[in-house]
Amino acid sequence: xxxxxxxxxxxxxxxxxxxxxxxxxxxxxxxxxxxxxxxxxxxxxxxxxxxxxxxxxxxxxxxxxxxxxxxxxxxxxxxxxxxxxxxxxxxxxxxxxxxxxxxxxxxxxxxxxxxxxxxxxxxxxxxxxxxxx
Amino acid sequence: xxxxxxxxxxxxxxxxxxxxxxxxxxxxxxxxxxxxxxxxxxxxxxxxxxxxxxxxxxxxxxxxxxxxxxxxxxxxxxxxxxxxxxxxxxxxxxxxxxxxxxxxxxxxxxxxxxxxxxxxxxxxxxxxxxxxxxxxxxxxxxxxxxxxxxxxxxxxxxxxxxxxxxxxxxxxxxxxxxxxxxxxxxxxxxxxxxxxxxxxxxxxxxxxxxxxxxxxxxxxxxxxxxxxxxxxxxxxxxxxxxxxxxxxxxxxxxxxxxxxxxxxxxxxxxxxxxxxxxxxx
Numbered sequence: 027x028x029x030x031x032x033x034x035x036x037x038x039x040x041x042x043x044x045x046x047x048x049x050x051x052x053x054x055x056x057x058x059x060x061x062x063x064x065x066x067x068x069x070x071x072x073x074x075x076x077x078x079x080x081x082x083x084x085x086x087x088x089x090x091x092x093x094x095x096x097x098x099x100x101x102x103x104x105x106x107x108x109x110x111x112x113x114x115x116x117x118x119x120x121x122x123x124x125x126x127x128x129x130x131x132x133x134x135x136x137x138x139x140x141x142x143x144x145x146x147x148x149x150x151x152x153x154x155x156x157x158x159x
Numbered sequence: 160x161x162x163x164x165x166x167x168x169x170x171x172x173x174x175x176x177x178x179x180x181x182x183x184x185x186x187x188x189x190x191x192x193x194x195x196x197x198x199x200x201x202x203x204x205x206x207x208x209x210x211x212x213x214x215x216x217x218x219x220x221x222x223x224x225x226x227x228x229x230x231x232x233x234x235x236x237x238x239x240x241x242x243x244x245x246x247x248x249x250x251x252x253x254x255x256x257x258x259x260x261x262x263x264x265x266x267x268x269x270x271x272x273x274x275x276x277x278x279x280x281x282x283x284x285x286x287x288x289x290x291x292x293x294x295x296x297x298x299x300x301x302x303x304x305x306x307x308x309x310x311x312x313x314x315x316x317x318x319x320x321x322x323x324x325x326x327x328x329x330x331x332x333x334x335x336x337x338x339x340x341x342x343x344x345x346x347x348x349x350x351x352x353x354x355x356x357x358x359x360x361x362x363x364x365x366x367x368x369x370x371x372x373x374x375x376x377x378x379x380x381x382x383x384x385x386x387x388x389x390x391x392x393x394x395x396x397x398x399x400x401x402x403x404x405x406x407x408x409x410x411x412x413x414x415x416x417x418x419x420x421x422x423x424x425x426x427x428x429x430x431x432x433x434x435x436x437x438x439x440x
Contacts, residue, residue, distance in 0.1 A: 034388040039358030040396055044315040048225055059224050061245040097357075106356040106397070107219040107313060111245030120174070120428050124360040135361060142363035143424035150422055153369050157196055157421040 039127075043105045051103025054091070057081040058108035067115050096126045161260070161337040164207050164344060165418070166407040167200060168375065168434040169290045171216055171348040173246075174427035176289040179296055196421030196433050197293055203418050203435050204294055209344040211257055212294070212303045213330070215406045216286030216348045217312040219244070222278070228314045229276035231326065233268075234307040235261040239283045254283065254291065257304040260337060264306070267333030273326055275308075283307050290348045303344075312349065312400050317387050320402040324383040327409020334410070347407030349400030352393070353429035361428060362395040368422065368430040371401055375434060376417055379408045398429075407436075414439035 029046040041047065048055070057078065060066040070077040078088050090098035091112075099109060113123050125135035150156040178184040178194075185194055221244050223229065239254040265277055287307050295302055308330075311317055318326075327345070334343050351371065354362040371394075374381040383405055390399045418435035 032388070034391050037359070037388075037392050039360075040354065040391065041357050042315055042391065042396060043313065048314055052225060055220075055225055058245075059220055062221060062243055064243060064247065067245070100356055105220070105225075105313065109356075111220065114246040120355055124355065124428060127357055127360045138361045139363060139425040139428060142361065143365060143430065146365045146422065146424050146430075149365055149369060153373070155417065155420050157199065157419060 041100050043103075047103045048105070051087065051105075053081045053083050054087050054099070054103060055105050055108045057083070057091075058104070058111045061111040061115065096123055100127070161211075161334045161339055161341040161343055163331055163334055163410050163438070164209060164342045165203075165435060165437045166345045166347065166411050166415075167294070167436075168347045168350075168404045168407060168432060169200075169293055170350070170426065170429060170431040170433075171286045171289045172427050172429060173285045173289070176285050176292065179289070179292050193423040193426050193431060196419070196423065199419045199421075200294065200433060200435050201297065204344070207342065207344075209303055210341045211260060211306065211343045212291070212346055213306045213308055213343060213410075214287050214290055214346045214348065215308045215310060215403045216290070216346075217400060217403065218309045219284050219286060219313065221284035222282040222309070225314060228311050229309070230311045230318050231273065232276040232278055232281070232309040233261060233265060234281040234283075234309075235265060235277050235279050236281060239281055239287075239305065239307060241284065241288050242282045244284050248285075251288065252301070254287075254305045255301055256306060260304075260339075260341070261306050263337050264330065264333045267336060268326075268329055271329040271332065273329050281307055281309075286348060290346050294346070308406070310403050310406070312403065315387075317399065317402065319383075319387065320385055320390070320405050321383040323402050324379060324405035324409040327406040327411075329409075330406065331410040345407045345410045347404035349403050350394070350398055351401060351430040351432045352395050352398040354395030355397050355428060357396075359395070362398070363424055363428075363430050364393055364395070364398075365424060365430060367393045368424070368432055371404075372420065372422065372432050372434060375404055375408050376415060376420070376436065379405060411436055412438040416440075
């Protein structure tokens with residue numbers, strides 16, 4: 027019994043959702059998936075602990091869920107698209123989540139995004155053929 | 160006979176859907192340049208008037224849960240509905256499908272050794288809905304029938320870019336063997352560089368995005384030869400969605416003309432690239 031190793035595991039700060047990850051967190055992601063129905067979102071908001079109890083989560087995943095610790099949840103196997111079903115209804119945007127993963131403010135995270143894209147229009151000019159408006 | 164008249168690449172992120180739903184965002188400084196780049200796309204579509212759009216996208220946990228993940232899945236219904244995806248999205252007008260063409264494509268693809276899961280009921284999520292709105296949301300009613308082609312880009316292992324490029328070639332053969340005179344456009348959605356998760360969240364790689372756009376036009380083999388690990392490293396865990404653009408590209412001829420080529424960043428957490436390609440004559 028062993029899990030195959032993958033080259034993507036060496037990419038820093040990156041958690042690829044593969045079989046090993048998915049296997050370890052099936053119940054957690056099933057809980058997030060249940061949030062596709064509004065009544066389940068309400069039931070969770072009313073009593074998070076009782077709702078989590080229905081899904082048989084391991085203690086560490088349950089604790090991270092109740093603490094709203096996105097990075098811990100991610101490291102324990104939450105899929106980012108399923109995690110969004112927890113985050114977005116509670117008013118957490120993808121920028122808020124990105125900031126939480128870095129431990130910075132949302133404004134700082136937005137500045138990081140802007141910085142990563144900085145100078146793109148000059149690059150389009152150099153590449154040529156791009157629409158400009 | 161049916162024919163592929165062109166291909167389009169586009170973002171499909173929920174933030175774009177939210178912005179489309181708010182008319183004030185159209186000329187908001189954050190959004191204006193991004194949306195302006197779609198005007199030529201809409202003009203092209205109103206000129207060429209496709210009958211059918213095949214939308215290549217990934218489901219993000221609406222129609223498929225992790226209990227059963229098909230690598231390739233195609234809608235075979237006469238209509239498709241969206242649904243609440245966890246954040247109270249409203250129920251939209253139904254998207255009309257073309258079940259006969261879907262079943263023809265299935266039969267052709269399986270004959271060509273691609274094995275899509277056949278879906279006679281299929282909820283479509285933002286990966287499908289946002290591109291449809293970007294193309295035709297300004298019109299009253301949908302002027303095309305749509306066929307959702309869902310690729311697994313959520314649960315690894317994902318299909319390789321090369322397989323999805325070859326899927327596009329098989330898709331073209333399927334369309335071109337359909338007896339009805341239909342004009343088909345293929346939408347490759349998702350990307351470009353972005354990583355939503357982990358301490359590397361916020362990654363945007365403009366240089367790689369521009370290299371990918373050039374490759375999709377002129378040298379799709381370059382992109383098709385990349386492993387998914389390489390794509391994750393360069394474009395981020397969610398940026399790997401760009402493999403779906405290769406299905407669109409495979410459905411076109413080796414040589415294409417560029418009708419529109421547009422890039423903007425950041426849009427939400429992503430680099431956003433738009434291409435409209437026609438077969439070169």
